Amino acid sequence: MSRLGATFARPTAANLPAPLLPSRGDDVPLTRAHIRKTAEAYLARHPHERNSLAGLLSLLDGVDDPADRATLPGHVTCSAAVIDREQRVLHIGHKATGLLLNPGGHVDGDRTLLAAALREVCEETGLRPGDLCLTPQLLGAPIDIDVHDANPAKGEGTHQHFDFRFVFYLVPEQHPQLTLQDKEVSGARWLDFAEVCSRTLRAKLLAARERGLDGQPEPVNASALIHDGHGRYLLHLRDQREGIWAPGTFALLGGGRTREDVSLEATLRRELAEETPGLEVAHLTPYAREEATSVDGLAVPIEVFQARWSGDPETVDLQEGVLLRWFTPDMLERLNLSPGLGDLIRRHAAEHPPAGGPPAPPRLLRDEAPQGTELHIVGVHLYLEDAHGRILLGLRHPDSAYAGNVWHFLAGHCEREEAVSCLVREAEEEAGLVIEPDNVELVHLVHLVDSPSARPRIGLIFRARTWSGTPSVREPDRCVEWRFWNPKDLPADVVPYTRQAIEGVLAGRLYSHRGWDKR
Incomplete structure (x- = not known):
């Protein structure tokens, strides 16, 4: 039992942010x-x-x-x-x-x-x-x-x-x-x-x-225990730098709550968007409450959320730390883990045995690809027309890490799954739409790169010939509104490659590219 009693357990591997890490340091004066x-x-x-x-x-x-x-x-x-x-x-x-x-x-x-x-x-x-x-x-x-x-x-x-x-x-x-x-x-x-x-x-x-200051310790940090359902866990190697929590260790992704976060789940989604653009999980479920110790020794209660993801860490644009990798519980003894992380993962693995069927195939490492190959991020996009020929677009949340307050296709990144299956899943998760795979056709492909240092992307635009359901906001932290638009009268704020793809579909073009002339 930890200092917080039965509700809390051993220190976990949350990524503690700077605001929670005051310390006395004569080399870094106030x-x-x-x-x-x-x-x-x-x-x-x-x-x-x-x-x-x-x-x-x-x-x-x-x-x-x-x-x-x-x-x-x-x-x-x-x-x-x-x-x-x-x-x-x-x-x-x-x-x-x-x-x-x-x-x-x-x-x-x-x-x-x-x-x-x-x-x-x-x-x-x-x-x-x-x-x-x-x-x-x-x-x-x-x-x-x-x-x-x-x-x-x-x-x-x-x-x-x-x-x-x-x-x-x-x-x-x-x-x-x-x-x-x-x-x-x-x-x-x-x-x-x-x-x-x-x-x-x-x-x-x-x-x-009156705002809840009641003397009862509760989590101020959130971390993500991400697994693929086949016994692998996603770990983050932290920077080897003085003055940060658990430097040079493998830890969970996550961080500390800010005054702007409406919940700990919002904290974690913000941290994931900031640290790992391209890593998107549909559902975060509270799993455990743990306690870590900050650099100066303060107790730090943490809410640990579990999530499923089966993507390739190499496709994630890592903004903090050194690397992301999948590991199985039998590999943990060979790693320098943040305090308590090994016990947390083993407990979760015992409670959640791998799903039936074969595990996901091994990840293709960058150095295993043919010489000169550039790995791409693959995204799927839904081109959905109503009876009046209008196209469905979603207004992204103003705080979204990508294209905030801008209209965009219903879209998502392919995990380790076939592209049409990804589209069907994203349509249900984001807007409550049911689409049968046989009623989907590829109508355009955009090959794009945002900057010379960014990973290239392939955007697959699929048309659903039929569907059921009425578009509804299922993930309000990402999309705040769905609306059908006349393709000849789109709003001013549309993701540029979305507008380009719509124009390509209307013109009957199957392919376009964007950003390659600016590399």
């Missing part, structure tokens, strides 16, 4: 740009506080180090609100002032503001970083920026603190024993939200509770 970006993001959420934070903005426009305690008449500090499962906030007795305060203090060699707040909590209370995790509501963003007069130490003049306040959940159900810093701390108390001593922090916490 930058003015980081402080400004954090402050501006906060003001975007609380624009009415811009006047009250004029002193902070003036500090950031100056030449002195904004986080150096010697910078006067004010400098940046960091503190934390640690919330337990009973929605109480940890306060400590501050010896110098006699006040109950949140743990916090000056920046001292920290790479991020969040890391400074975490370090101060641990130094002053004896909590370990692994006893804490981020909240889904705030993630790594400050809940409050408070301006107050400092209690000057010996030799310091009167000055102000611009205090960035972050929120952590306490992970263990039972409170760990606190080991208070004797030099500065006189005691500790857990206070309800309504009793929090800081007026501004109290107001922000009470407002955040």
Whole structure:
């Protein structure tokens, strides 16, 4: 059982993003740009506080180090609100002032503001970083920026603190024993939200509770356990770089939630689109909840989704990491895996034995192709006409990794499957249309390349002579509307090769190409 109890298991191989990886690093000091970006993001959420934070903005426009305690008449500090499962906030007795305060203090060699707040909590209370995790509501963003007069130490003049306040959940159900810093701390108390001593922090916490800030740790990361149904699992080799989680290991694809993500599934689909364009899975199903540890030691709850895919990793335009490969469970002992990944895959393999029939044929590696061969991505496209000769197009989601807010054929990439079967599958999954393979004919082929470095593509355009069903939006994260258009009066925003293919079909041409003259 993990620190999160029976719901969570061992650390898994999620791809932890930079926002979840604050760490102390003397070689990467806190930058003015980081402080400004954090402050501006906060003001975007609380624009009415811009006047009250004029002193902070003036500090950031100056030449002195904004986080150096010697910078006067004010400098940046960091503190934390640690919330337990009973929605109480940890306060400590501050010896110098006699006040109950949140743990916090000056920046001292920290790479991020969040890391400074975490370090101060641990130094002053004896909590370990692994006893804490981020909240889904705030993630790594400050809940409050408070301006107050400092209690000057010996030799310091009167000055102000611009205090960035972050929120952590306490992970263990039972409170760990606190080991208070004797030099500065006189005691500790857990206070309800309504009793929090800081007026501004109290107001922000009470407002955040209305949005679900309840002290119950829950996943803030999502990862994809992708398998082909025949016992193979898709693993991602991470970069061998300092400062990232599990460098140089094989891990699952995925990443951390942002404030814009409406769900963890949306997080994962965004991460897949950003990291692996060309790898599209129809369905993501929650499989397990795991826990990893970030670079600085924070607990990171993760939702693991399972998905089926049987494509060729070589066709994926990998944007992060070194490579993608299929592996079977018996190969895992030979790999440098991220923590807990081997156990997770073996458990899934035991619960999901390979489907009947022979496994998928071995993948054709690039170096197994004839010399000079360029592997292509194959896409299928549906040319569907209604009784009035109008053509079905879909408006892609504005946040789509490809052609956002542009009209396009119903389309998809061939996995390890025959092209017409792919078309039939995509039509049902994307729009609820039922098409019989015998009622499909190839009417055009577009051979295209987007840029000199992009993998070439072959677009197969198939006409369905008959079908059943009414087009409906089945994958709203990809397509927001289906509509029939007069081919002579198409909308302005159409994918260029889609328009080219429609013109080719109408002219009776079977082939066209695009982009090759720009290589």
